[in-house]
Amino acid sequence: MDRRHFLKLLGALSVPLCHPGLLRASDFSSDxxxxxxxxCAFVLARELGASGAQVTILESGIKHYSPWHQALNQLEMNSVIRETDYHQSTRRQLGGTTWIWGGLCAPIQESDLQTRTRFGYGADWPIRLNDIQQHYGYAREILSAAPAEGQLPEEKSRFQGVRLEPAVVSRQPGVARALMMAARYPEVTGHPNIRLIVDASVRKIQMEGDRATLCEVQTQAGRRHRFSAPLVILAAGGVQNVRLLQLSADRHYPTGIGNQSDHLGRHFMEHPDVAVVVDVGEEFSADWGSVRNLFSFDFYNHSERHAYGAILLRMLKWDRDGGGEQVLLDLMCEQEARPENRLVLSDKKDALGDPLPRLEHHLSLRDEATLRQAHRRLKQLIGSRLHSSVQPVIRYNSHHPSGGTRMAEHPGDGVTDLYGRVHGTRNLYVAGSSLFPSNGAFHPTMTAVALSKRLADHLQKT
Ligand SMILES: Cc1cc2nc3c(=O)[nH]c(=O)nc-3n(C[C@H](O)[C@H](O)[C@H](O)COP(=O)(O)OP(=O)(O)OC[C@H]3O[C@@H](n4cnc5c(N)ncnc54)[C@H](O)[C@@H]3O)c2cc1C
Incomplete structure (x- = not known):
């Protein structure tokens, strides 16, 4: 999309937004x-609004990128992730992190659901594959995701013996994805049942016994408001979901809501990866057909999973300036869920005066074995056939914060139940990748959106 088209789209997006200061007294309560x-929030609002509920969305950011709001995402790091700007991995803005995501949509695999039982590490998911898969069609529609275009002849769909398939990827390019999302769903942004309030940073969820009753909100200008509803859903992203439950600690929940069994914030996961960009010649391109974005699951569902984790190969091809082509080969690795990898509250504070999150996050021996294996695989793939222009680099995250409020059937094993209801509460739910008990080597968003649809269906039935 060129700049002209982008600006046109921006103009076409007339989301009716309220600032808390413009609301009437009756606007502070909803269903x-x-x-x-x-x-995830868009999906829940879309489905619950359509079923007749009065929905209020409280969004911390505003319509445009705002450094002040983005800084509320800052976090302290004691992590293998070396990026100093990791807080940019989630976006404080209407539309959330879809502003900057890559749009890749590899699905969860059956093996990911039972790593504890089958391979002896991490935790099993308390739901079945079909519970997720049945909502993938919906999720792909919401995310405009489809297999990458082009021809990949069956007999040529191998590279160095590895089976390739077109990657499932969002068709909306770059930064326009978030705008598209808002513009394409007028049933969310213009629905009479749905009120979308920006510059509304939730600082605390107030509980009365086992019921969430109020959300305390503050604007950039320092105004404070309180919103109430009989049902509260937290869809603030992989890090902030955890932080808000921790910030909401009170006399009855001294270390945070849902932390009775000390799982809140623990089992944090990312996706370390090994990547290289190589120059390729005509010969290689011809083998490959015209598909430019490919996945291989050959290193994913392997028989040694008890020794090292799942690895997803992604290949992306583009034309090089001055002729020829370049290919990115990226092997995204599973990180096992471990209680030591966790989000806690820091002593440092944000502009609203609330403690920042601190991430304690390191690789286990298994994670290191997975990365070594990915490195070996990459070297095998490159072989002597291609001219490598860059040495393989190990990157320590793919911007996929997961875990932290993991789902578990029993309160002693996790933070939420099978749908995302926080254990020990009646009406407080969580949506997003923080629910994942393990994160395999799949991209989180399509699965998080599928789980959000599942939650919306469940809430409509109950
Ligand atoms: C560079 C990059 C590339 C990525 N590529 C991919 C990819 O290819 N495939 C993939 O599956 N995933 C990818 N991701 C991850 C993907 O973007 C996220 O999984 C997804 O956007 C999360 O959606 P969400 O609705 O759970 O949370 P978010 O999109 O993070 O939305 C959370 C919202 O909550 C708001 N919020 C936060 N705190 C508060 C508060 N206290 N009060 C009120 N509002 C609050 C935020 O402003 C935000 O709008 C990528 C991420 C990055 C950074």
């Missing part, structure tokens, strides 16, 4: 409060 306006 459902959703915290955050990212992909």
């Amino acid at each position: 459902v409060l959703i915290i955050g306006a990212g992909a």
Whole structure:
């Protein structure tokens, strides 16, 4: 999309937004409060609004990128992730992190659901593959995701013996994805049942016994408001979901809501990866057909999973300036869920005066074995046939914060139940990748959106 088209789209997006200061007294109560306006929140608002509920979305950011709001995402790092700007991995803005995501949509695999039982590490998911898969069609529609275009002849769909398939990827290019999301769903942004409030940073969820009753909100100008609803859904992203439950600690929940069994914030996961960009010649391109974005699951569902984790190969091809082509080969690795990898509250504070999150996050021996294996695989793939222009680099994250509020059947094993209801509460739910008990080597968003649809269906039935 060129700049002209982008600006046209921006103009076409007339989302009716309220600032808390413009609301009437009756606007502060509704049937459902959703915290955050990212992909998961959009799905929940769309479905619950359509079923007749009065929905209020409380979004911390505003329509445009705002450094002041983005800084509320800052976090302290004691992590293998070396990026100093990791807080940019989630976006404080209407539309959330879809502003900057890559749009890749590899699905969860059956093996990911039972790593504890089958391979002896991490935790099993308390739901079945079909519970997720049945909502993938919906998720792909919401995310405009489809197999990458082009021809990949069956007999040529191998590279160095590895089977390739077109990657499933969002068709909306670059930064326009978030705008598209808002513009394409007028049933969310213009629905009479749905009120979308920006510059509304939730600082605390107030509980009365086992019920969430109020969300305390503050604007950039320092005004404070309170919103209430009989149902509260937290969809603030992988890090902030955890932080808000921790910030909401009170006399009855001294270390945070849902932390009775000390799982809140623990089992944090990312996706370390090994990547290289190589120059390729005509010969290689011809083998490959015209598909430019490919996945291989050959290193994913392997028989040694008890020794090292799942690895997803992604290949992306583009034309090089001055002729020829370049290919990115990226092997995204599973990180095992471990209680030591966790989000806690820091002593440092944000502009609203609330403690920042601190990430304690390191690789286990298994994670290191997975990365070594990915490195070996990459070297085998490159072989002597291609001219490598860059040495393989190990990167320590793919911007996929997961875990932290993991789902578990029993309160002693996790933070939420099978749908995302926080254990020990009646009406407080969580949506997003923080629910994942393990994160395999799949991209989180399509699965998080599928789980959000599943939650919306469940709430409509109950
Ligand atoms: C560079 C990059 C590339 C990525 N590529 C991919 C990819 O290819 N495939 C993939 O599957 N995933 C990818 N991701 C991850 C993907 O973007 C996220 O999984 C997804 O956007 C999360 O959606 P969400 O709705 O759970 O949260 P978010 O989109 O993060 O939305 C959370 C919302 O909550 C708001 N919020 C936060 N705190 C508060 C508060 N206290 N009060 C009110 N509102 C609040 C935020 O402003 C935000 O709007 C990528 C991420 C990055 C950074």
